[in-house]
Amino acid sequence: MSISISTSTGCKFEAIKADIQRKLASGAIRPGAKLPSIRDVSVQYGCSKNTAIRAYDELEREHLIYSVPKSGYYAVVRSEQPSSAEPLERIDLATATPDPAVMPYADFQHCLNQAIERYQDRLFSYADPLGFMSLRQALQKHLTTTQVFAEPERIAVVSGSQQAIHMLAGMPFPNGKTAILVEQPTYFGMLRTLELLGITAIGITRTDEGIDLDELERHFRTNTIKFFYTVPRYHNPMGTSLSQEQKQAIARLAERYDVYIVEDDYLADLETNRRADPIYSLNRSGHVIYVKSFSKVTLPGLRLGTAVLPQPLLETFRQFKSSADSSTSALSQAALELYLTCGMFDRHAARMREHYRIRMEALRTTAARYLPQEVRLHVPDVGVFARLLVPPPLEADDLLAALKQQNVAALPTARSYLRTFAKDNGLRLSVMRANEAQIDEAIRRIADWIGQACRRKPPLHWDPVVDWI
Ligand SMILES: Cc1ncc(COP(=O)(O)O)c(C=O)c1O
Known part of the structure; x- marks a missing residue:
């Protein structure tokens, strides 16, 4: 499906970019919608193709749109961001099925x-x-x-x-x-x-x-x-x-x-x-x-x-x-x-890659900002899961219970082991059902809990002289 953009005065790329940004923000251009071709933009805005390309390049760099080779440009699917006034109700870092809001x-x-x-x-x-x-x-x-x-x-x-x-x-x-x-x-x-x-x-x-x-x-x-x-x-x-x-x-x-x-x-x-x-x-x-x-x-x-x-x-x-x-x-x-x-x-998969890349980036940034260095968290570029390892003597199960009380759901990685195998002390964090604001909030709550618990029970530090025993 293609959308049209109204003609605006002036042909500078900033004006085109601002117009498209407004339409993305107001919902006039829907997430995932195909944008007009470079040729159509230059005709509608009365500007050169180079100016149109520059406007799209800038929007792409800001992850507002993305291009599919031999197909064209599309609006990025952004997760719904609750406004700061809205309460962040349940935060779901447990579910591993896609967000209904982005399903085709x-x-x-x-x-x-x-x-x-x-x-x-x-x-x-x-x-x-x-x-x-x-x-x-x-x-x-x-x-x-x-x-x-x-x-x-x-x-x-x-x-x-x-x-x-x-x-x-x-x-x-x-x-x-x-x-x-x-x-x-x-x-x-x-x-x-x-x-x-x-x-x-x-x-x-x-x-x-x-x-x-x-x-x-x-x-x-x-x-x-x-x-x-x-x-x-x-x-x-x-x-x-x-x-x-x-x-x-x-x-x-x-x-x-x-x-x-x-x-x-x-x-x-x-x-x-x-x-x-x-x-x-x-x-x-x-x-x-x-x-x-x-x-x-x-x-x-x-x-x-x-x-x-x-x-x-x-x-x-x-x-x-x-x-x-x-x-x-x-x-x-x-x-x-x-x-x-x-x-x-292929078009939908490209949207999903961008969707999860944005969420993983949010997880990486917020983890670097709030989590103490004793916590190990591997955040991939894309994917949907990250594993957070809780530093002993703190227990992943205690953290999960505390999060549950605050309406944050995640899963223990212990369930992913054979009964006879030694288990890790971790949480699986899924970004499939949590948007960037919810990820930020959940990581803050995890960091708060770990900070308080560490003050009660300081994490174990391995003695390098005896760690081979
Ligand atoms: C690693 C892995 N393999 C397979 C599956 C099953 O997926 P499907 O819905 O295709 O049966 C899942 C589902 O979450 C999974 O995580």
Whole structure:
């Protein structure tokens, strides 16, 4: 959808910029709306194209608009900022589903209507358990943007990435091994699956620096690991990403020891570093299963995800999928196909990257301003989670309880560990449902509590002489 801007006198870029700023502030230009082309701006304001470009450049530098190559300029989606007079009611740093205010309902409604018209009765019967071939072809193209190359026959549509990891955990694998190695901490949903299915799970520590590769090799060498489940990018609950060197080493070890890797790339669409390739792209031996979610940047209720499978796993996966739910909802599949192929997905993903980048920047700035240096907090450039480590002897659970009393919700990272594994003393902070003002307020409250608690119980200082014991 395109909007028009009224002609104003004068042709200076400041006047154009100010006019657009006014329209963004008043809501005359809606968040996410497409702005007039450079040519239209120069015609409407009676100025040169260079002046129009300069006005847009300035607005882009101030993060009020953003550009999509070969498409144009769009208004940034800003989270609603409560006015300073408004009470900051509940602050939600716990929820990990997208903010309804930024969800592409109207675009999806359009795609759903189009899907019914285009596919008609095909939508109302059973489909291939691995998904519509036309969607798998669209996914083939879509996945190349993250360096995942695969023929559509190996791309399966799943009812959310949770379904893919649940099925993979329960399936027999060609290597004949049975135990599953998971990072500690890891995604809570995976732990619940392992427990419900009664699968032997082994943990390997993941730190802010990544995985100890010698330890990983020791585990792979034991000859019991069916697959290693990892979330290399914007880890849940840590927010960190693995380095390229670590991913290369994991890909090599998988081949050497015949251990599969289940790579959960649930936030692939938020990546800003074009060189952050997935493990899948670094492994030549067909040991990586690439899993991707569509829940974090689109509508989680549509239950859409995809899995790229090595040939030897395909038939078993098809049978498990068929037994689980016959196939993913045909209506959701058809709508996603249209959403991907008409370019709406890429535009929305660009908006979401900017949206979460702004929130993470707010978290970084406010943490640097208020948190004492004993507190460790890793804040990624984008992503949706950050982990805050509470300095002992203070307890993360006490902090959570104090925050709850002040109507601030967050989650303990302790739930992301196997029962038998030593837990950290942390909080997972999600920026999905908290805007910049709420993030600021929550961090201040955390800093206040830690400040007061430290005065009662000073944090432990490690004695460098004895810290190897
Ligand atoms: C790391 C990770 N993997 C998978 C999922 C499941 O997502 P989906 O909605 O695609 O099933 C989540 C959900 O939060 C997640 O955090």
